[in-house]
Amino acid sequence: MPPGFQETAHLAQLDSPEGFVGLPHNLEVEQALLGAILVNNDAANRVSFLTADHFFDPLHQRIYATAMRLIERGQLAIPATLKTYLEADAGLKEVGGPQYLARLAAAGTSLLHAEEYGRTIYDLSLRRQLILIGEETVENATNGDTENPAIHQIEHVEQKLFNLAESGQAEEGFKPFSRSLSVAIENIEAAHKREGKLTGVSTGMRAMDDLLGGLHRSDLIILAGRPSMGKTALATNIAFNAARRWQRSKVEGEDPSKGGGAVVGFFSLEMSAEQLASRMLSEQAEIPSEKLRRGDMTSDQFRALVRASQEIEDIPLFIDDTPALSIAGVMSRARRLKRQHNLGMVVIDYLQLARPSGQSRSENRVQEVSEITRGLKALAKTLDVPVLALSQLSRSVEQREDKRPQLADLRESGSIEQDADVVMFVYRDEYYHERKQPEMGTPAHQEWLERGERIRGVAEVIIGKQRHGPTGVARLHFAKETTKFGDLAEMDHLPDRTF
Missing domain, CATH: 1.10.860.10 (DNAb Helicase; Chain A)
Known part of the structure; x- marks a missing residue:
């Protein structure tokens, strides 16, 4: 030189x-x-x-x-x-x-x-x-800025450090097709050998798994529904089933990562961890949740409750019930759980209760929701896990004769539909039917009773969007007393109705 x-x-x-x-x-x-x-x-x-x-x-x-x-x-x-x-x-x-x-x-x-x-x-x-x-x-x-508490500063720093680390990993650039093909073949082979032919995390419900092939890694899955349809119950069922499947594979000496189960991180922005735990106990012990709240149980029911609690206490399900958590906080805690416990699935109940990452909220709610969905999709790709996020629906559903939800009913932002890999809606016709009771003693009332028997305990999960497969409807059984979803006994085929 x-x-x-x-x-x-x-x-x-x-x-x-x-x-x-x-x-x-x-x-x-x-x-x-x-x-x-x-x-x-x-x-x-x-x-x-x-x-x-x-x-x-x-x-x-x-x-x-x-x-x-x-x-x-x-x-x-x-x-x-x-x-x-x-x-x-x-x-x-x-x-x-x-x-x-x-x-x-x-x-x-x-x-x-x-x-x-x-x-x-x-x-x-x-x-x-x-x-x-x-x-x-x-x-x-x-x-000494009181509007920027220490916990928010920690999340901000962790996000910056994570972005810095990710910029180092992103430099890999193009991957040879042979390498991508090899990984795809491995996933297909694992699905071929796996019971139920799943390529993702099992929901624990055959009808949904048949349509979705499980919940796929790096996917953002939106589960939406009107109040009282059971979207939180369905989410807790899916989370519990995945965690229990992981635990069973581990106990049986199999590779848990290939058994369709997952370590689950559940962000409950609305309900407390204790309330969610009570729901899951009610589902597994098959005791109505209202009886658990009152302590109104027979001796047999109490013994069933103890057995259920012993069976599920070790499942890898982690609940964070911090209210109004920012999307940066969600990402920070999920990454930590990934490092510590090999997180395999994230559930967020629900999307509209999360805050954007900035210190101050935007006056434009559409922009806020867009930032949240982009963050959740980035989280799914970064951690290579499915992210199941619950979402509200607009009231326009209630104005229609057929109240089955559609993509246009997603509330506040088109980015939810755009960023999601899967959008599904939970719908229970029984809920609306009960509120249309005709005058007793009339022919219409008899027809109402007969139809009520046919749809009692039946729920529909409508797959409105799926990047990897077909849309359609999965019919499930719903036990209202215990808020438990499961397979319909007579369901041997997929419904004809498609969207």
Whole structure:
């Protein structure tokens, strides 16, 4: 390298942001890599994971950005062509003008070493960002801002650190088709060997699994319904079934990850953890939940309750009942559960009760819901787990004669439908039928009674959208007293009704 070359480059550092001088950097490596690109533009392909911001020196950032723009347009990026775009650059003038570009090319590293130099620049950039996150953390923690409590600061820092870590993993770029094909074959083979032919987490209900093939990793699944339809009950049933299946596989000495079960993280933004636990006890002991609340049980029922509690106490189901949790908080806690207990599925009850990640709420509720659904989809992809999020429906359902929900009924944002891989609705005709009782003693009343018998305990899960398969309806049994969903005894085929 020519004598004094690095010192000359330091002059370009004069317009560096204040506080950057003591941060980790290596100007010689930056110069050598830029020189390699100017000598042989193929070197740029070997460092495609770099962006201009990864360079420490502002002038080097501008040189790299200009060179990459030319290369992307199919033009030659050499000192002579860059001169046209940079000769008026004040930073370049301070270090000798266009001659600096020629000296970069003369000092460039070989094509073979370009990627190694790029990795060094990338690593130093991450170190600088770590330091800046640390400084921001200290400043915020020492600031007595009552509107930014410590727990929100922790979530904010963890989100920044996670984004920083993810930016390092995202540099892999294209994957060979052979590798993707191999993973797909493994998943199909596992489904072929698995009971029920599932490729995802089992819901525990045959009709739903037949339509969905289980809940797939990296999918955002929306479960929507009007009040009293049983969407929370269905979600707790699915979560419990997945966790119990995981536990049983483990006890039987099988690989739990291949048995259709999952370790479940349940974010209950509406009900307390104790209320959810009581629901699950009611379902498993088959004792009406209202009797559990009052303690009104026979001796046999109490023994059944004890047996049920002993059977389910060790299932890997974790409940977080923090109210008004931000989407950043959900992501932070889910990542922690993934590290600690190998989380395999996330449930959120319900989407509209979550807060966006920002410190202040937006006046535009549509934008808030859009941010939440994008965050949940990112969570599903990042952790490679299915995320089941419950959602409300608009009141327009109640104005129709046929009250079966449709995609247009999703409340507040089209982004719910757009971001979701699966959208399903829970519907119970029995609920509406009970509220239409005709006058007793009339023929209409007799017809009402007969129809009530036919639809008693029948629930429909309407698959309104599915990226990986068909839409349709799964008919389930619903025990209203214990809020438990299960298979209909007579169901040997899928319904004909499709959407």
